[in-house]
Amino acid sequence: MKTEGYSLEDKTDNRAKILSCAIHLFYQKGYDAVGVQEIATAAGITKPTLYYYFKSKLGLLEALLQEKCEPICARLEAIANSYQGEPKDTLYALACALVDIAKEDREFYFLLLSLNYSARENEAFKAVSPYMKQMFQILTEFFLRAGDKIGNMNGRQEQFAIAFQGIISHYILVMDERGPSLEEATDPHAIWELVRQFMYGIYS
Amino acid sequence: MKTEGYSLEDKTDNRAKILSCAIHLFYQKGYDAVGVQEIATAAGITKPTLYYYFKSKLGLLEALLQEKCEPICARLEAIANSYQGEPKDTLYALACALVDIAKEDREFYFLLLSLNYSARENEAFKAVSPYMKQMFQILTEFFLRAGDKIGNMNGRQEQFAIAFQGIISHYILVMDERGPSLEEATDPHAIWELVRQFMYGIYS
DNA sequence: TTGTTAGTATACCAATCGGTATACGGTTTG
């Protein structure tokens, strides 16, 4: 039981290194295409060390998702809850936050996206599903609350959430294929255009 | 060289059966999570037979994509090219076609979607990438041609293509999680609402 | 000192991976 002042000379926190390497490799090659040995080698440790921290390969993914998704969900929820009467400002803030998250933690964002679209019966999909549902619900509840401004919401909040999430995800995906590191994607004007179109349609 | 009148008693065309089983399994578990042996067993044949028809596991995927994607692309292109002055009618037709494709060939559609979002360095992604690019281009070119009606298109055709594709994909994805077999998704009114919102925004 | 515990590595497991060498039956062609 290490109380405090523990040293262990190197102490580069193997657990964190495993998580970091796992994200990189899962992003790069996909969850199923990456072996446990490969992660261990990349992290500069051996398999039993990995299995000491995580109960299985799936457990590693679950831990990874939990530690990364919870702050993201909290961040989105905070923005959605700060809604004070102007829906498109909040949507703009949400869109900027999503683009920002994708830029700051690019590999994890795309890992998340790929897991969300992966096969239903794949364990990796089942692991990511609750977090994606949570994000979807944050959006849905925002549209429900924004109903007073948008008007005639009855039942369409989920449709709006679908469309908004779809647009943003696809925007980030395509922007990423263009620029090397999502530089263009963070252009405030472009994001504003996306939100504006979402709110008002193609016709100016 | 079988010219005609060939029999071979059973003749349920093992090649087709392999393709069919591969789609089902790839959809269900993901390309990397499915072994060649598993496909062979499901098709009721053995591995060498599979390797007789396809040069490798990746070759099987490539053949599968080619035979399925080409008619889909042709169908979308035909609709996009039939554009005669009313963009939202064409968009509605495109949206209906996409939903229809997803309903008719549900497993393949979702396989396509998952491959499109899978890891960049994964061979499966590289195999699907050209077909997705082609579909994206069909949309982009449509918006470019529709510029005369929509007006002020300059450079935004790709943005519109992104948004449209994103909305439809996400719509089908979420609808699928609800209904068992995309029954609700094909509701013409719901699709029309999606297109209408895309064209005119949330405000009615 | 003597345990206890956290963390790590060596060495191993059965199972499966993608892929193939080879042969064999059936059909067609000469």
Added chain:
DNA sequence: CAAACCGTATACCGATTGGTATACTAACAA
């Protein structure tokens, strides 16, 4: 008939899969 060939299966390949039994080391607690 005999050669050629298509389609198929038996049996195998080395490599890798996810996972573990065991022992070791360093640090801390008694």
